[in-house]
Amino acid sequence: MQLTRTQTARVHSRRSLTDVQIQVLFIAPTIILLVLWNIFPLFYSLYLSFTEFSVIKPDVPPAWIGLQNYNKLLSDxxxxxxxxxxxxxxxxxxxxxxxxxxxxxxxxxxxxxxxxxxxxxxxxxxxxxxxxxxxxxxxxxxxxxxxxxxxxxxxxxxxxxxxxxxxxxxxxxxxxxxxxxxxxxxxxxxxxxxxxxxxxxxxxxxxxxxxxxxxxxxxxxxxxxxxxxxxxxxxxxxxxxxxxxxxxxxxxxxxxxxxxxxxxxxxxxxxxxxxxxxxxxxxxxxxxxxxxxxxxxxxxxxxxxxxx
Amino acid sequence: MAVSTTSAPITYATRVDKVGARYQFTRALRIAVVVLYATISLIPVFWMVTAAFKSRPDVVAIPPKVFFTPTIEGFISLLTKRVLLPPGMMEEYKQRTDLNFAERIMAERGQRITGPSQYGQRLLNSVIVASASTVLSVLLGVLAAYAFSRFNVPGKGDLLFFILSTRMLPPVVVTIPIFLMYQQLRLYDTHLGLILLYTVFNLSFAVWLLKGFIDEIPREYEEAALVDGYSRLQAFRKVVLPQAITGIAATFVFCLIFAWNEYAFALMLTSERARTAPPSIPTVLGTGGIEWSAIAAGTLGFLVPVIIVTFALRDYLLRGVTFGALRK
Structure with missing residues (x-):
């Protein structure tokens, strides 16, 4: 059966994505990666900066010490x-x-x-x-x-x-x-x-x-x-x-x-x-x-x- | 005509200040300065290339040797693990007939080859990590750039600025939390961990650069394709992508150079399995002292691929810089 051009177009549009879906699909991976690898670490290290913690002692959880780290650094x-x-x-x-x-x-x-x-x-x-x-x-x-x-x-x-x-x-x-x-x-x-x-x-x-x-x-x-x-x-x-x-x-x-x-x-x-x-x-x-x-x-x- | 004695051909478009002896002189001076700079700046590169082919005494000769007998000792030391032969066994070992080419050269230096070094593996890691992350960041970058270029994405300006600002972060700032995160997720010392990290660090740059290129492609092409019954995706694939190939190539080169040469993350987030070449070249230490020719050989082997790719795509590289900087 031979399809006319408009029919082909309709078949395509039914099967393919809307513009909004394309936007989400195209942008989301980039944003998700950037948030996971940049924003999350940024907040995490902000938290760590107020604690006493060492990665080689993972059993000792970070202990909150307020601004002490900053005090110590800025007066050094x-x-x-x-x-x-x-x-x-x-x-x-x-x-x-x-x-x-x-x-x-x-x-x-x-x-x-x-x-x-x-x-x-x-x-x-x-x-x-x-x-x-x-x-x-x-x-x-x-x-x-x-x-x-x-x-x-x-x-x-x-x-x-x-x-x-x-x-x-x-x-x-x-x-x-x-x-x-x-x-x-x-x-x-x-x-x-x-x-x-x-x-x-x-x-x-x-x-x-x-x-x-x-x-x-x-x-x-x-x-x-x-x-x-x-x-x-x-x-x-x-x-x-x-x-x-x-x-x-x-x-x-x-x-x-x-x-x-x-x-x-x-x-x-x-x-x-x-x-x-x-x-x-x-x-x-x-x-x-x-x-x-x-x-x-x-x-x-x-x-x-x-x-x- | 009075001015016809100068060497520059005079046409209607020739400017009055671009003929005459004084102009010719400053032009010659300019060329001389530039050529001189290029020569001086290539001396270290030349020195490195020659050092890779020098024997151990030649590379530390006093005074420095410009002319020498080339040898591939450096490459052999780079690619093998060796032990020193005890003096008593030296003669006996040298007499053996089953030695191969490389073993014979090292026997002259009193060393016996015990096995391959890790350099090959490290270089392979570099190839895997750099190529995968480059492909991934260009791919994701082109998708995001297309969407930002063609649609009125809500909060577009903010999102674009957010993407750019991630590039401003000094890597050391995010390394500590990423180190912790990777240990939890078991991504520490894996190829996947490095690939994802390099992808993210190149992504912001890729999106900005590619958006500049895609903005340049007239929308009419796609609209014509849509009218002809193409879907959005088909129009993107068959119309936009081929037109954006220059930008894709330029982005590719930049991302590749970054991922190939990256040192800090690789040093802090890998140890054995996934370690790439840059953090391992400094540790190519031989038996007694720094093996400069092995380091030079390692550097050369590491530099050649990126020079080949850059040279193949050099026209795109220049255009890439222009677009990335001029288009805002």
Whole structure:
């Protein structure tokens, strides 16, 4: 029996789902997974942060101790020291990445022969695993047989600085690797921003004989600013969480010279197993990350508002 | 014509500020700087690749060796477990005729191979976890993105923001409760546990990125298909999915890179059975001291798959970044 087109349609609609059913079916799995794996743990660790508990003593149930964990953490000078260290690290590394990345994007915006290949080559560090990179740079930084000191001009073995052995240098060693790894990311975002600037703005500026300096400050920078800020936001959040790289490179040492806050949290939670206290620390970190992201998002919105 | 001496071809569209010696000079300078940066930034990568093929003395040679005789010692140490031969037995062992290629190389270093190492298993775990979670997050992501893009879902703005905000959480914050939860659910040290976790962490990103792409596809295509008697699902499968393939590929690359390289969760939520490669490469320690060539070999073996995939999908990658950032 031959069906007409309308009949086929009716058969389909009877057998197939309504739009509402599709919405539920398509969205529900995502929401359920996110709630189970993010929201539930978040509340659970909030509860744990008010208790005395250790995961290696599962027989001892969490004992409610109120704000004691927070009190203890916030009055511990070492915690403040780790936070200041992390702050210094984040500001320095993100600022350098923004400068290097934006500079590279400016240089790469006009296509030349082989520019695609160069862009791809510059992006290679992003694809690598941070912990492995950290480990490998350990070899590169080695004062005796590493190439880093040779490349910066110390040709006699062991005459150059021991990058990972001295407290203040070790932080710079991490910053150098982080900048090497993530500047290309800033570059990529800025590049896509630069390519979206309409040509007529520059044409008009050229006709008015505006200087390149003027063009940069009045056209290029304001137009790229939103994307540059997004890149900086992503990088700030990530830098605050830096863990893999440090674990590979210094493991927090020498002493606790590079014990960034995420590394400290790992040590508290998974080597000392002070679960309740670490949950409280995790919450303090979370609040700071949210506050910083909020600041960024606000300034981003302000810049966007000016552009429109 | 006075300006025809410059090398750039002059057309009507050529801007006045883009001809002349000064422009040519700055252009050359720009290219030089970029090429120099690329070269410097590739030195560590080059050093790692060569270290994988260096012998043990060569990799820690003072001063560092750029030219060396390549060997696959590093790969053998990576893939095997070995014991040191006692000095007395060394000569006798070397004389044996039943040694295979790898055993002979290690015998030169005074070591006897006792069996395969765990690296192969760990790499396999990485492949299983990364591919399964990537496929899952792209699949769920494309469904949710389609629904958010096409329908007036109640509370859409809030839901989308909720999805994005989960990406802002530092992983360490949720690790402790997830660790406890996994022990209760017996998901600790299982493939499924890691797969689900990576899926969730990629999902927010996947939804946002894919929604940008699907928004770009004109609704008229689907509406025409609906008029022609397709059901919603059929229209989605046969009209929307093929059009969204660029976005799907871009999302795929990003999710894959994250899942492939993830370290913190794998370190804290696995121990033996499901442990992936990133937390195990640092523990490739040999008999006496760090085996740099084995670590380099492990890193190389670990890097190659992701470079191949990224290179195959590189055009999508660039587009993916543009869309993800520009579309809000």
């Amino acid at each position: 000078p070492r915690i403040w020291q780790y936070f200041t260290l992390t702050g210094r690290y984040v500001v320095t590394t993100v600022a350098l990445q923004a400068i290097v990345g934006f500079g590279l994007a400016l240089f790469l915006r006009e296509r030349f022969k082989g520019s695609g290949l160069i862009t791809t080559l510059i992006l290679i560090p992003i694809m690598m695993s941070p912990v492995v990179i950290g480990l490998f740079w350990k070899l590169i930084y080695n004062p005796a047989f590493g190439i880093f000191n040779y490349l910066i001009g110390y040709s006699v073995p062991n005459s150059g600085p021991d990058w990972l052995g001295e407290g203040s240098r070790a932080l710079w060693a991490i910053i150098i690797v982080d900048v090497w790894m993530w500047s290309p990311f800033v570059m990529l975002l800025c590049l896509s921003g630069l390519k979206a600037i309409p040509d007529y703005l520059y044409e008009a500026a050229a006709i008015d004989r505006a200087s390149p300096w003027f063009q940069f400050w009045r056209i290029t920078l304001p137009q790229v600013a939103p994307l540059l800020l997004i890149a900086i936001l992503f990088r700030t959040i990530e830098a605050f969480k830096t863990f893999d790289l440090v674990m590979g490179l210094t493991g927090g040492g020498p002493g606790d010279a590079t014990e960034l806050i995420a590394v400290h949290l790992y040590r508290a939670a998974f080597t000392r197993f002070t679960t309740g206290e670490s949950s409280a620390l995790a919450y303090i970190i979370l609040v700071i990350v949210i506050a910083v992201s909020n600041l960024y998002v606000r300034s981003l919105n302000r810049i966007r508002g000016e552009n429109h």
